[in-house]
Amino acid sequence: MNDSAAKEPAINVPLALDNISIVLINTTHPGNIGAAARAMKAMGLSRLVLVGPADFPSGHATALASGADDILANARVVDTLDEALAGCQFVVGTSARVRGVSLELVEPKVCASQILDEAGQAQVALVFGREDRGMTNEELRRCHLQVHIPTNPDFSSLNLGAAVQVMAYELRMTQLARQGGVELPKTKQMTHASQEDMERFYQHLYETLVQIGFLEHSSHEKIMAKLRRMYGRIRPDRVELSILRGILSETGKFAKDSSAPSEEGS
Amino acid sequence: MNDSAAKEPAINVPLALDNISIVLINTTHPGNIGAAARAMKAMGLSRLVLVGPADFPSGHATALASGADDILANARVVDTLDEALAGCQFVVGTSARVRGVSLELVEPKVCASQILDEAGQAQVALVFGREDRGMTNEELRRCHLQVHIPTNPDFSSLNLGAAVQVMAYELRMTQLARQGGVELPKTKQMTHASQEDMERFYQHLYETLVQIGFLEHSSHEKIMAKLRRMYGRIRPDRVELSILRGILSETGKFAKDSSAPSEEGS
Numbered sequence: 001m002n003d004s005a006a007k008e009p010a011i012n013v014p015l016a017l018d019n020i021s022i023v024l025i026n027t028t029h030p031g032n033i034g035a036a037a038r039a040m041k042a043m044g045l046s047r048l049v050l051v052g053p054a055d056f057p058s059g060h061a062t063a064l065a066s067g068a069d070d071i072l073a074n075a076r077v078v079d080t081l082d083e084a085l086a087g088c089q090f091v092v093g094t095s096a097r098v099r100g101v102s103l104e105l106v107e108p109k110v111c112a113s114q115i116l117d118e119a120g121q122a123q124v125a126l127v128f129g130r131e132d133r134g135m136t137n138e139e140l141r142r143c144h145l146q147v148h149i150p151t152n153p154d155f156s157s158l159n160l161g162a163a164v165q166v167m168a169y170e171l172r173m174t175q176l177a178r179q180g181g182v183e184l185p186k187t188k189q190m191t192h193a194s195q196e197d198m199e200r201f202y203q204h205l206y207e208t209l210v211q212i213g214f215l216e217h218s219s220h221e222k223i224m225a226k227l228r229r230m231y232g233r234i235r236p237d238r239v240e241l242s243i244l245r246g247i248l249s250e251t252g253k254f255a256k257d258s259s260a261p262s263e264e265g266s
Numbered sequence: 267m268n269d270s271a272a273k274e275p276a277i278n279v280p281l282a283l284d285n286i287s288i289v290l291i292n293t294t295h296p297g298n299i300g301a302a303a304r305a306m307k308a309m310g311l312s313r314l315v316l317v318g319p320a321d322f323p324s325g326h327a328t329a330l331a332s333g334a335d336d337i338l339a340n341a342r343v344v345d346t347l348d349e350a351l352a353g354c355q356f357v358v359g360t361s362a363r364v365r366g367v368s369l370e371l372v373e374p375k376v377c378a379s380q381i382l383d384e385a386g387q388a389q390v391a392l393v394f395g396r397e398d399r400g401m402t403n404e405e406l407r408r409c410h411l412q413v414h415i416p417t418n419p420d421f422s423s424l425n426l427g428a429a430v431q432v433m434a435y436e437l438r439m440t441q442l443a444r445q446g447g448v449e450l451p452k453t454k455q456m457t458h459a460s461q462e463d464m465e466r467f468y469q470h471l472y473e474t475l476v477q478i479g480f481l482e483h484s485s486h487e488k489i490m491a492k493l494r495r496m497y498g499r500i501r502p503d504r505v506e507l508s509i510l511r512g513i514l515s516e517t518g519k520f521a522k523d524s525s526a527p528s529e530e531g532s
Contacts, residue, residue, distance in 0.1 A: 121457070162427070
């Protein structure tokens with residue numbers, strides 16, 4: 001609120017995202033560049049650097065970007081990784097492979113946290129390798145940290161756009177957690193009624209409510225939606241559901257014994 | 267280890283992933299089905315259900331699956347969402363939109379945790395809507411829970427395959443966290459030397475080590491890689507780097523004053 005405070009900002013997390021560049025090396029398929037741009041924009045990242053892309057600009061990249069055109073238009077295209085990294089103070093490599101002299105290797109969440117720690121006060125590059133063979137040893141040696149997305153050991157093949165999506169997502173979630181955080185809810189241990197049983201119950205409930213004249217045509221959809229939401233929150237087990245249906249059956253018998261309410265057919 | 271224990275297993279997390287179905291409603295682009303299959307397999311999910319896909323099986327889906335052919339081959343294709351959900355006891359909807367009578371709305375991580383709680387003992391469906399307009403109100407009313415991926419408010423457009431990737435990733439990470447977990451590292455507050463300064467230092471270091479006869483041709487690449495890793499771990503600031511370069515300069519002067527070591531040219 002005063003001048004000196006304005007000169008010494010705390011780590012500004014939205015600003016931090018602006019200090020993160022996504023660097024793609026020798027991308028073969030322009031669609032992957034577009035998908036990366038879309039993933040970036042959806043997660044609040046904006047700075048894309050392309051090292052020797054095979055085909056860019058490209059209509060296919062624009063199509064896959066699906067509206068993230070500004071990311072593509074502002075993308076910096078360079079010939080070498082060193083040009084891409086000039087001015088950066090923290091460089092993170094992504095590679096499924098762990099090679100001879102390996103870097104410190106971290107999970108995406110740990111990586112996102114370290115990147116945001118750095119990006120509050122420095123320029124950070126997050127580097128993705130080629131679709132077919134990732135990053136070379138020489139390129140990984142440019143990095144301070146290597147992130148490993150813990151894929152299925154039997155099928156570690158992650159699409160380039162999907163890898164960018166995962167990392168961009170973790171950066172955004174880490175940013176949001178620093179702004180508030182999310183508590184995990186308690187576990188539930190009931191064996192709930194199946195979806196088919198619930199649909200049969202809703203049908204029975206609906207018929208009974210019409211029968212007793214509670215539902216009128218103008219209101220029934222909204223009321224049924226609210227009843228679904230309530231019973232969805234209850235999540236009855238089979239015994240509880242049979243009690244509820246027993247109540248409906250008895251209500252139906254009572255309604256048949258009485259005269260039909262006149263407003264039903266109105 | 268005995269029969270009664272075998273009858274009462276604790277929640278088995280790898281088994282839990284097998285109890286989760288990914289349900290895609292009326293997918294227009296077969297490439298998105300392939301991308302979803304690849305994302306699923308890379309994260310250890312296997313059960314795909316397609317509700318009235320526009321084009322399936324499709325060569326484009328197979329191409330984008332990039333080896334996750336078994337997921338496509340085993341995909342269950344049905345006409346209605348109710349068929350897809352038959353046998354399921356917990357249904358989660360994904361939608362960027364929040365409508366009139368809204369479900370309980372949770373973040374992906376909370377959602378993944380609830381799904382894994384349920385999937386240890388029940389069948390769970392995670393439902394994704396159409397590329398252009400997501401899920402209908404009628405479809406969301408089939409769900410117990412709605413997950414919202416917190417995208418950039420100014421650009422919430424997430425590709426269908428990317429949305430499947432994010433949720434499959436969170437399910438896998440939650441599974442892995444339950445099997446061990448990851449601690450976040452401490453933050454660093456130094457202003458580090460830039461990448462260009464570090465490259466100049468490595469070049470200076472390399473030349474000096476050759477000059478003093480420390481490096482021989484057969485070993486220099488591996489030793490330089492290890493030196494890079496060590497100095498990368500140090501991450502010197504500019505002052506520290508100038509000290510290191512001063513040492514190199516003085517070493518170089520000493521080496522020039524002495525006779526060149528004979529083994530350098532061998």
